[in-house]
Amino acid sequence: MQYTLFSQLSPLLSYFKLLLRAISTLIETLKYPHLTPTSQNHKLPPGPKPWPIIGSLPEMLSNKLSASRWIHKLMKDLDTEIACVRLGNVHVITVSSPTIACEFLKKHDDVFASRPITMSSYLISRGYLMTSVVPMGEQWRKMKKMISKDLLSPTKHRWLHAKRMEEANNLVRYIYTQCNATHNSNNKNINGGFVNVRIAAQQYCGNVIRKMIFNKRYFGEGEKDGGPGYEEMEHVDALFTLLNYSYAFSVSDYIPWLRGLDLDGHQKKLKDAMRIINKYHDSIVEGRMKQWKEGKKTEAEDLLDVMISLKDSNNNSLLTSEEIKAQITDLMVATVDNPSNAVEWTLAEMLNQPHILEKATEEVEQVVGKNRVVQESDIPKLNYIKACAREALRLHPIAPFNVPHVSLSDAVVSNYFIPKGSHVLLSRQQLGRNPKVWKDEPHVFKPERHLKDDGSDVYLNEIDLRLLSFSTGKRGCPGVVLGSTITVMLLARLIHGFSWSAPPDRTKIELVESETDLLLAHPLVVIAKPRLPQEVYLLD
Template sequence: MEYTVRFFQLSQLFHFLKNSLHYLFLPMIPILSLMIIKKIVCINSRKLNLPPGPKPWPIIGNLPEILANKPVSKWIYKIMEELNTEIACIRLGNVHVIPITSPDLASEILKKHDATFASRPITMSTDIISEGYVTSIVVPFGEQWKKMRKIIASELFSPLRHQFLQDKRNEEADNLMCYVYNNADLVNVRVASRHYCGNVYRKYFFSRRYFGKGVEDGGPGVEEIEHVDAVFVLLKHLYAFSVSDYVPWLRVVDWDGHKREVKKGMGIMKKYHDSIVEERFNEWNDGSKTVEEDRLDVMISLKDVNDNPLLTLKEVKAQVTELILAVVDNPSNIVEWTLAEMINRPELIQKATKELDEIVGKNRLVQEYDIPKLNFVKACARESLRLHPTMAFNVPHVSMNDTVVGSYFIPKGSHVIIGRDGLGRNPQVWKEPYEYKPERHLKNDGSDVTLTEPNLKYLSFGAGRRSCPGVMLGTTMTVMQLARLLHGFTWSAPADTSGINLVEAEDDMFLAEPLLAVAKPRLALSLYNFL
């Protein structure tokens, strides 16, 4: 009897469940369907191939290859050439590094999938330089980046601020001519141009040209040389394929010595910056300073909604250092390469000076309001940006999700690097890509030539969320110093040479040797008297 009752109970329970399943699971059908579809899409995505690349070793990937091939950038381009591809995949540890040299693929990354590739990698050098990621340029995507990006775009590099600081830029354009005039017999153009950029930066943030006593000829003192040299040391190691970035536990032993060099460079920057920033903070806090004179004042005086300082002392110090890294290298490299190319082809100098004489005349110096009309001068700068970029690759973009680019699967966490010289020297895009031809950038209708390249046929100021907010400043600094040098002086190679040796350095993309040239004043002497 007992078994009969239990059997009846179980039968009733089964019947109840059978009739209830429809009602229990009906609301879950859409959710289950979405889960199944997502799983299918994920599986299909993973069936897509990674971009072609060298076969990786187990666990360590292609780390042995980057240790054996220096500079790594040239090895990457060689691999891509051998594979006949404009997108590749190189696995370093557990990180997929994706180099790209196609404008179409670059546009997919920086425009179509901009939101996906809006982050930055965590590296030894960026951690140290950004003081633990409190800045903007090298900081991974997140609230700190959003905060700092907004401040830089709206408060530091706005058109209003650009106009406000024009007098400081003019002073350094005059000082550049002073230095060249005083050293006309043999000008080190690299020194002149790099320190013009450094001077503009120091005026922008510190309202001073010199950290020390200064030099009578207008050139850099010992302190300024040390300061700018440290900038280029940091730039060299910023994203230098350090092994410790892909095998983090190696940071303890500093396998390739990068950490030592970065800390040394940062020590020099702090030596010159920190005391100035701290003193200025105190002046604003005690009320002895109330008027904004430069961008350091702007950063310190910013307030949040509760009228508290928007930026901490640490954030200001770190952001000041990061911004100088973004200011100095490109304009100075462009000017040096442009003059070197033009000295070897005097007809280009003649064409540029003819344009300058027609627009500016010989009774005054070039001013910023002349820049929109100097199309050939800007075309020369554009051609140098295309053919002679400062670095082989741009700042890496990190994929925040699995993505498909150009029919290839890009896993989440991949480091995508856009090839600067790979784009600018791409034979599928540029006719005679290794020839210096400024005329290719002139427009048939005579309209304004700019240094930006929206179609990413070469990389100038980037694109998308992580593009450079200092386009106006970068353009002005580049064109202004180039125009002043071409307008004010006639340039030639030193007498004991047959021309300028246009050879890249082995480990970077600068001229192998600093450009030394003779500068003969070509304007009325009265225009140089005030210098």
């Protein structure tokens, strides 16, 4: 009989696996006495049986789906709304039930208010200096107080109104220019012009936050038509890279001794993106700080000035230059993602259901008329527009999961044991599509489901977590007002100012998610045509 190397080593491997499993069981028993076979306490949520030491990493890495899609398939196969997947020595708890989600972020908010230590969050935050990803502690309390009180307060929101309006006007001018441009000599007879909605939406969001922070739209010269130049495109692309690879199930986050090897390539992509962002941000921050130090600047004109001029109780600078740079990146990423994605998906869904687009157009025209553009003061009256945006946030979230929460102590949630150090992930996709909550065709775009019988205001946030837009609890997004304003203004300006239609060679928009993220698989490129008097577009 011939023996291969594998057949010779097979018995040894079997013994080695048994030894690992025995060691792992002993470690679990010592670390979590609740989990012993004789324990009368609560069990972990259902999930796959993990390998010793490495957990379920082999199954996650070997499947053809992305990590998030693999987890969602696992939950579907297990028919559970809460699951536990052990990756390395980390218990990853995933949740698709609003009721259970509220237990985590409301009832047990104090226990789950921290963030995990990961390669991506460390790089993006310059060593945990920004608000969103810093673990619970003094740095988080300092930055959260500063954000809520000094940057995103109602007073500052009103103060920055003119800058937001300037960029909303620039958006309208830019699309109006595209309407009058001939992009393809074979389509000269098309009434209107082709518009890449993804570029328009993402760059509008980028313009707004750049204007609010740096008091400038462009890092370079921009384009003559009001569109983004190379610098702005590179900047926004880098921000989306940070978004896509933050907390992206990097192997080294679960097996620490693999850190530095960058086996999945995430570290290189993040470092490259941070180099681009630092290239544009750092010189502006350092130059502005020098102006304040030398007394050449004494009054705040934007949020960068506000951060530089803040003082602590001893009249020293509240924030270091590194904290300011980190927080700017935090604000940038948080502003460009949800609004642009929600509006692109909304317009795509509307083009496939023209009655929705018609109803939204009728509402905004009834409120605004045809002789001016939409203003922020109109937003409270645009309930159907807001319902459309809210439906997009429900059905087409920007990311599969929220930013992870970490348990600071052992806890029992929904009658399951959640060990200290667990990473808790709420599924944006499955919360918004949960058939027990959204019983009327949960996979169909229906804005009417968000309208209230009494006609009261529609809001984009959802404190009961039936959809995950701005989250809730201590880690809830402090930018609810700003994010909602940017989203609704973007959608309302597009619908009010222009008629939209699919290209002549297409009868339907293909509503397919990308294989690598949750954006449309292909950017939405459609035809826009001005629908207001010409003088309305000549905005100052």
